[in-house]
Amino acid sequence: MxxxxxxxxxxxxxxxxxxxxxxxxxxxxxxxxxxxxxxxxxxxxxxxxxxxxxxxxxxxxxxxxxxxxxxxxxxxxxxxxxxxxxxxxxxxxxxxxxxxxxxxxxxxxxxxxxxxxxxxxxxxxxxxxxxxxxxxxxxxxxxxxxxxxxxxxxxxxxxxxxxxxxxxxxxxxxxxxxxxxxxxxxxxxxxxxxxxxxxxxxxxxxxxxxxxxxxxxxxxxxxxxxxxxxxxxxxRHMRARDAMITQFESLRPSDTLQIASNAVIRTTQHEFPVTDPGGGLRGFLTRNALFTALAHGSNTRSVAEAMTTGIPTVQLAAPLDAALDALQDTGAPAVAVTEPTGRMVGYITRENIGELMVISGRDRQY
Incomplete structure (x- = not known):
């Protein structure tokens, strides 16, 4: 708290x-x-x-x-x-x-x-x-x-x-x-x-x-x-694939905070997956973490210094409440959604789950 x-x-x-x-x-x-x-x-x-x-x-x-x-x-x-x-x-x-x-x-x-x-x-x-x-x-x-x-x-x-x-x-x-x-x-x-x-x-x-x-x-x-x-x-009646964000830009651990700042201005994303050249997830950089890092240091520092690690993952077919539990238990900014091979294909945040619930609730009324 x-x-x-x-x-x-x-x-x-x-x-x-x-x-x-x-x-x-x-x-x-x-x-x-x-x-x-x-x-x-x-x-x-x-x-x-x-x-x-x-x-x-x-x-x-x-x-x-x-x-x-x-x-x-x-x-x-x-x-x-x-x-x-x-x-x-x-x-x-x-x-x-x-x-x-x-x-x-x-x-x-x-x-x-x-x-x-x-x-x-x-x-x-x-x-x-x-x-x-x-x-x-x-x-x-x-x-x-x-x-x-x-x-x-x-x-x-x-x-x-x-x-x-x-x-x-x-x-x-x-x-x-x-x-x-x-x-x-x-x-x-x-x-x-x-x-x-x-x-x-x-x-x-x-x-x-x-x-x-x-x-x-x-x-x-x-x-x-x-x-x-x-x-x-x-x-409980939905899957992780129903709520995941699939259109996003990612960053590299070696990218500078200036590159991340440009991405924030260029997109509407509030969080950015940080992946290695092979596509493996290393962490997430949130806007708040970026702004805090910029306020306390140079914009030439690497994204790896400001990103959040230990991001939980769920499978595409996992129940959506499993993603909710992961978000609550870890306090992570997002949950990565992966294929059975382990490749990340999207991610889920609290905000987009809420948006999905509002839309689903309205659909049920019609």
Whole structure:
């Protein structure tokens, strides 16, 4: 994820923190310093307590995400990374299980971790008055009591039956048994977007920027998941040859960045295959990589210095969703399409798959 950086690895997944997370810490600390409660006379101490609370809270969020990750691993699904955002955590699974019972198990594993944390805190004597849920921002409510209340709140919030909340995934899995996965995802996404509008309205009327951010995230994520599931459903019925780009110019590894620049101006391509004299694929040079290389060096440097290597390949007759998986798993700018002999005859990008889906969707309407 852009603007995030790694802080280490845990249980086989990379832990990442988004840069905006530190804006949250700064905001929490500043707000506590300026509006110090009566029970603490020292502003810096109040800021430190609240920042510590947020850090411990996000440790619980990380535990929540690892609940999803470790359960997914039982079904052979890897979790490359977990990213901390100001509005929570995001575990990036290679894919979601499509069997309803497996998806339910992965979805509820996260909230189950928060239930365990809440139970442990209660067992250790944390004050868990229901009113804690209404005053979790007040330091006077007690550190561990607030933490227990927030974990209970996370369970209730995440189990709302609206996508992309965990409860929405349970809702989608249950609907899949009745109406199919695509329609179930569409319904769960719509419920999520209705929820997003409600959160956005509450955020605007109450002056809460966090609620507005959550609303935007839910709305965008719900729409993206619905589109992705529809895309994959259509891709299962197509082959790589149906989506590949066959008219393109290629570059040689020894070509200069100036030659590549001329090719960008001369064509409409956003990426260029880099092949050796024998036609073997060496990599891809994207426009962004070219512009970055030009900004940091001479245009006489070779294309080989700026190209992306490790490009995945699929066969002409391979299902199109195999190309989608390759693009997602590797992060490569394109997938090369090859004949059985290994010769590259075209390539596939995310953009041209999207264009194919739009065209195919319109064709089905007529």
């Amino acid at each position: 852009t603007w995030s950086f790694s802080i280490g690895h845990l249980f086989g997944s990379e832990l990442r923190v988004h840069a905006t997370f530190f804006l949250l810490l700064a905001w929490i600390g500043t707000a506590a310093w300026i509006g110090t409660a009566a029970w603490i006379a020292d502003g810096p101490l109040a800021a430190g307590v609240n920042i510590l609370f947020v850090l411990v809270l996000f440790a619980c969020v990380v535990a929540h995400e690892f609940g999803h990750a470790l359960m997914a691993r039982r079904y052979g699904i890897a979790t490359p990374d977990i990213t901390l955002l100001p509005i929570g955590g995001l575990a990036r699974l290679d894919r979601m299980p499509e069997r309803p019972l497996q998806e339910i198990a992965v979805a509820v594993a996260g909230p189950a971790v928060n239930v365990v944390i809440w139970a442990v805190l209660v067992g250790l004597g944390a004050d868990t008055d229901v009113e804690r849920l209404m005053s979790i921002e007040d330091p006077a409510a007690g550190f561990w009591g607030r933490l227990a209340a927030v974990n209970l709140f996370l369970v209730l919030f995440n189990m709302i039956p609206a996508f992309p909340m965990d409860g929405g995934r349970v809702f989608r899995a249950a609907l899949t048994l009745v109406v199919g996965r695509v329609q179930a995802t569409r319904l769960a996404a719509r419920s999520g977007q209705v929820l997003a509008f409600a959160f956005g309205f509450l955020g605007l009327t109450s002056g809460s920027p966090v609620l507005v951010l959550i609303a935007i995230f839910i709305f965008v994520a719900a729409g993206a998941e619905s589109a992705d599931v529809a895309l994959r459903d259509m891709a």
